[in-house]
Amino acid sequence: MADITLEKVVKVYPNGFEAVKEVDLDVADGEFMVLVGPSGCGKTTLLRMVAGLEDISAGTMRIGGKVVNDLGPKERDIAMVFQNYALYPHMTVAENIGFALKLRKMPKAEIDRKVKEAADILGLTEWIDRKPGQLSGGQRQRVAMGRAIVREPSVFLMDEPLSNLDAKLRVQMRAEVSRIQRRLGVATVYVTHDQVEAMTMGDRVAVMRSGVIQQVDDPQTLYDRPCNMFVAAFIGSPAMNLYEATLEAGAGALRLGSQRIELPEAVRVARPTLAGYAGRAVVIGLRPEHLPAANERSDGNVIEGDVELVEALGNELQVHFSIDAERILAEGADNAGEVTLHHGEGVARVDTRSGMKPGSRGRFAVDTERMQFFDASDGLAIRE
Amino acid sequence: MAVADPLAASSAVPAGEPPGGTAPTVVGRHDAFRRRLARLGWSFSAPALIVIAAVTIFPIVYSVIMSFSKVNVSGNGYSLNGLTLHNYSLVVNYGPWRYALVFTVLYTVVTVSIELVVGTAFALVLERMTRGRGLLMAILLIPWSLITVISAELWSYMYDQQYGIIDAIFRAVGLGSPSILGSAAPSIAALCVADIWKTTPFVAIIVLAGLVMLPRDVYEAAEVDGASGWTTFWKITFPLLRPTIALAVLFRVLQAFGLFDLPFVLTHGGPGFATTPLAILGYNVMFQDFLFGPGAAIATTTALLVVIGCLLFLKVFRAQVGSEIS
Ligand SMILES: Nc1ncnc2c1ncn2[C@@H]1O[C@H](COP(=O)(O)OP(=O)(O)OP(=O)(O)O)[C@@H](O)[C@H]1O
Ligand SMILES: [Mg+2]
Numbered sequence: 001m002a003d004i005t006l007e008k009v010v011k012v013y014p015n016g017f018e019a020v021k022e023v024d025l026d027v028a029d030g031e032f033m034v035l036v037g038p039s040g041c042g043k044t045t046l047l048r049m050v051a052g053l054e055d056i057s058a059g060t061m062r063i064g065g066k067v068v069n070d071l072g073p074k075e076r077d078i079a080m081v082f083q084n085y086a087l088y089p090h091m092t093v094a095e096n097i098g099f100a101l102k103l104r105k106m107p108k109a110e111i112d113r114k115v116k117e118a119a120d121i122l123g124l125t126e127w128i129d130r131k132p133g134q135l136s137g138g139q140r141q142r143v144a145m146g147r148a149i150v151r152e153p154s155v156f157l158m159d160e161p162l163s164n165l166d167a168k169l170r171v172q173m174r175a176e177v178s179r180i181q182r183r184l185g186v187a188t189v190y191v192t193h194d195q196v197e198a199m200t201m202g203d204r205v206a207v208m209r210s211g212v213i214q215q216v217d218d219p220q221t222l223y224d225r226p227c228n229m230f231v232a233a234f235i236g237s238p239a240m241n242l243y244e245a246t247l248e249a250g251a252g253a254l255r256l257g258s259q260r261i262e263l264p265e266a267v268r269v270a271r272p273t274l275a276g277y278a279g280r281a282v283v284i285g286l287r288p289e290h291l292p293a294a295n296e297r298s299d300g301n302v303i304e305g306d307v308e309l310v311e312a313l314g315n316e317l318q319v320h321f322s323i324d325a326e327r328i329l330a331e332g333a334d335n336a337g338e339v340t341l342h343h344g345e346g347v348a349r350v351d352t353r354s355g356m357k358p359g360s361r362g363r364f365a366v367d368t369e370r371m372q373f374f375d376a377s378d379g380l381a382i383r384e
Numbered sequence: 385m386a387v388a389d390p391l392a393a394s395s396a397v398p399a400g401e402p403p404g405g406t407a408p409t410v411v412g413r414h415d416a417f418r419r420r421l422a423r424l425g426w427s428f429s430a431p432a433l434i435v436i437a438a439v440t441i442f443p444i445v446y447s448v449i450m451s452f453s454k455v456n457v458s459g460n461g462y463s464l465n466g467l468t469l470h471n472y473s474l475v476v477n478y479g480p481w482r483y484a485l486v487f488t489v490l491y492t493v494v495t496v497s498i499e500l501v502v503g504t505a506f507a508l509v510l511e512r513m514t515r516g517r518g519l520l521m522a523i524l525l526i527p528w529s530l531i532t533v534i535s536a537e538l539w540s541y542m543y544d545q546q547y548g549i550i551d552a553i554f555r556a557v558g559l560g561s562p563s564i565l566g567s568a569a570p571s572i573a574a575l576c577v578a579d580i581w582k583t584t585p586f587v588a589i590i591v592l593a594g595l596v597m598l599p600r601d602v603y604e605a606a607e608v609d610g611a612s613g614w615t616t617f618w619k620i621t622f623p624l625l626r627p628t629i630a631l632a633v634l635f636r637v638l639q640a641f642g643l644f645d646l647p648f649v650l651t652h653g654g655p656g657f658a659t660t661p662l663a664i665l666g667y668n669v670m671f672q673d674f675l676f677g678p679g680a681a682i683a684t685t686t687a688l689l690v691v692i693g694c695l696l697f698l699k700v701f702r703a704q705v706g707s708e709i710s
Contacts, residue, residue: 053604073607080608086601090623099619100609147609 002064002077002154003029004050004187009059011045011211019045021211022059030185032178033216034202036192036234042211043191044083047157050189052076064154076155079148083159083191085140087132087147093119094128097146118146121176123169137164145173149180156181156188163193170194174201195237199223207231224370229328229379232285232372238318240285241346244326244376251278257325257344261301267368273384274373282382283328285372288318288347293354294363301366305346307356319348321362444687451680462676471677472685480657480665481682488661491572492640495579496633502580503587503632504625508617510588511595521592524585532582536649539578540565543650568658571651575659579646583639587632594628595621630701634694641690662686 004027011020019042027033035043048054050061052073061068068076079100088096098115106114119125122142132140141164148156161177162170178201181188192198198205199219206216207230215227226232232240246255251274254261268274274282294302305321322344348364356362373382451471453464475481506524510517527535542548543564555561564570598621606616644663647653653660653668660668662682670679 051608053607073604074610074612078608080605082601082605084601086599086605088602088605088620089599099606099611103610103615147605 002187003027003031003062004155004189005060005062005065006050007060007062009046009049009061010057011042011049011054012057019211020049023211023213025206025213025216027187027189029187032181032188032190032201032203034190034192034198034205034219035208036198036205037208038234039193041208043208044159045211046208047080047159047189047191050155051078051080051157077153078155078157079151079153080157081144081148081159081161083163085132085144087140087143089132092129092131093124093135093143093146096132096143097150100147100151114150115146118150121149121180122146122173138166138169141165142173145177149177152184153186156184156186156190158188158190160191160193162197177201195235198235205235207234209234225381225383226285226372227381229283229285229374229381232374232381233329236287238288238347238349240287240372241291241348242283242285242328242374243323243344243346244281244328245284246281247274247277247279249279251275254282254284256284256303257323259303259323259325261303261366261368264300264368267371271373271382271384274382277373277375277382281376283374283376283379285374286346286366287370288349290367290370291346291348291350291364292367293348293350293356294365295354301368302363303366305362305364307358307360307362308345310356310358312352315352317350317352317354317356319350319356319362321346321348321364447680448684450676451684453677455677455680457674457676468677471681474678475681475685478678480660481662483657484660484662484665487572487659488641488643488663491576491643491661492637495576495583495640496636498576498580499584499587499636500629500633503584504591504629506584506588507591507595508621510592521589524588526585527582528585528589530582532645533649535582536578536646539574539581540650543574565651566655568655571655571659575647575651578650579640579643582646583636587636590632590635591625591628594625597628598624627701630697634697637693637697638690641686641693 004025006023006025008022008024009020010018010022012018023046025033035046037043045054049056050063052068052071052075056069063076063078073080088099091099094115097118098111101111101114115128116125119128122145124139124142124146127135127139132143135143141161145158145161148158148161158177162173165173174197177190190197190201192201202219204216204218205222207214207222209230215222215231217225222231222235226235226240229242233242243256245261247253248255251263251268253263291303303323305323307319307321309320311318311320323346325344327344327346348362350356350362350364374380375382450464452467452469454466454468454470456463456465510521513520530538542550545551545561545563545566548564550564551561562570564574602620602624603616606620611619642663643661644667647659647661648664651659653664657665663686666679666682666686669675669682673679
């Protein structure tokens with residue numbers, strides 16, 4: 001068991017591409033760290049560097065306090081689930097899972113017991129004597145998982161280990177992985193594209209973009225207080241609505257296109273620096289659930305938009321609307337197969353009883369307390 | 385030669401057989417389409433197949449017939465006069481034939497084994513090389529690319545008792561001046577050395593081709609699992625390389641079993657019959673002694689042995705790797 005410390009870690013590929021840029025990251029012993037970010041941002045690269053499969057161009061990496069820059073994977077005592085599984089094609093499922101144990105000269109009976117146990121957890125018992133070529137993608141992925149969990153390493157590295165499983169199995173496996181990780185108390189770095197996995201599994205979540213770690217925080221903080229527009233847009237599904245707005249002189253209200261939103265005293269007190277933006281453009285962020293349907297009782301701030309599409313999810317409606325303000329698209333926020341956003345389009349989650357229909361004019365109450373503010377020029381959150 | 389068929393069969397193994405019967409069976413229109421495509425394929429190949437039949441099948445069949453015939457040779461040709469098994473009983477009881485059979489088999493086993501080990505070692509080194517790989521490969525391939533008759537001639541100079549370099553080396557290290565090509569065991573060894581020198585590069589290149597095709601990520605997984613270099617070779621590389629090695633062995637065994645030109649030039653099959661393989665024996669019986677019937681019988685039995693050997697080999701090969709790689 002060990003903690004992982006990255007200090008200004010850099011990866012430059014032989015072709016000159018800098019995939020990881022001065023990353024600082026601490027994963028405490030026993031901590032479950034989730035690593036998220038858009039495709040190609042360097043997650044796998046970072047994970048492979050921790051594993052020792054990719055050498056470190058600059059910076060220091062420590063595992064359990066020991067500098068491991070020059071150590072191979074073998075000496076780092078890690079278990080890894082590869083993004084592309086990397087199963088041994090000539091071995092059966094049981095042999096694949098038990099290979100590492102066999103190398104450790106564990107008695108055969110014990111290997112068998114552990115392999116059986118892992119296969120049982122992963123629902124692979126039926127296929128235990130098959131070779132990887134005769135398995136489905138999801139089954140292969142579970143074998144890859146099994147190879148990691150039978151070991152008791154110092155560090156777990158998992159690269160999208162559940163990406164190929166069906167929804168039900170994924171929920172089940174998610175719980176199993178968390179359970180195993182907690183039981184073994186092993187520092188874990190877990191890469192995922194899945195919002196739910198990121199929010200539910202991680203003690204902390206690191207958001208990465210183009211080789212740079214944007215923010216590392218516990219899931220709730222990340223959701224409530226994103227440090228910049230990128231994180232704001234990346235975390236959460238459907239994504240946060242980001243609009244360009246102008247702060248009126250005196251910072252008492254916002255102009256959102258042709259509409260006006262009053263800023264209550266509390267919002268201004270919570271962010272004194274906001275006053276400095278008076279008369280200038282800022283970016284405001286509103287999560288879909290902070291735009292409920294307005295009713296007679298909603299006092300104060302209401303915005304109106306043309307309802308374009310209504311998706312009934314059973315418990316709520318996802319209403320796609322458009323207003324005449326400039327919609328900001330943070331790069332990489334187009335995750336989870338969302339509908340492409342047009343000019344001024346936003347999403348609100350409203351009560352099913354509001355009965356909004358496409359083509360109608362929707363009225364949404366703005367939860368100004370939960371509204372996020374970002375500097376329009378550098379995208380950083382205005383928090384103080 | 386008849387050997388083309390087992391090879392074609394081997395290359396069809398991975399594609400043709402769905403692993404474990406899990407693949408859905410193709411039915412209906414698709415099936416009909418495939419049959420039409422197959423017919424088209426056959427019709428395009430027909431001219432070539434006819435030529436092949438004319439130049440390979442006919443001589444083979446003819447030689448088989450000849451081996452079962454009473455052959456009368458006279459000044460102006462020969463004639464076949466009725467069937468007999470006499471040719472075979474002659475051959476089977478002929479001492480040099482028995483010797484040649486044992487010699488050819490042992491020679492094949494020894495040279496192919498050594499070539500395989502050394503060639504694989506070369507391939508592993510070549511695979512790891514980042515610089516100069518092309519150059520080293522080119523150098524390695526020189527022996528293979530030389531015409532056998534020429535390299536055999538070169539080796540006979542080197543083995544020469546008066547002015548050969550090998551003789552000089554032996555004398556320099558105090559081993560005297562043995563007549564290498566003059567006695568049985570040394571000339572067999574000399575033959576093996578020359579063959580290994582020539583053919584190891586071929587094995588190395590085939591194995592290298594197999595090596596570079598192996599999936600990199602599997603090695604990474606093995607590294608993470610804690611496998612040492614040695615373990616990785618025996619548990620990962622070797623099993624994954626088995627189909628490639630099998631192919632190299634098949635090629636080499638076919639070649640070695642038909643050994644002719646190297647001993648023909650280097651040792652003339654001697655001293656005595658010491659380095660006379662089946663092919664040279666058959667040639668001598670047929671074209672020096674003009675015993676067409678027994679000569680054909682030698683050719684036929686040799687071909688039969690090769691075919692049986694290949695079929696056995698392919699059977700084992702299929703059982704071992706057929707289901708593994710998909
Ligand atoms: N061997 C390599 N040489 C050069 N560039 C590479 C190499 N491997 C990856 N890259 C580049 O580095 C960047 C990061 O790649 P990486 O595989 O780490 O992304 P990722 O975050 O894991 O993406 P995904 O979510 O799609 O798996 C990509 O832009 C990729 O093109
Ligand atoms: Mg990746």
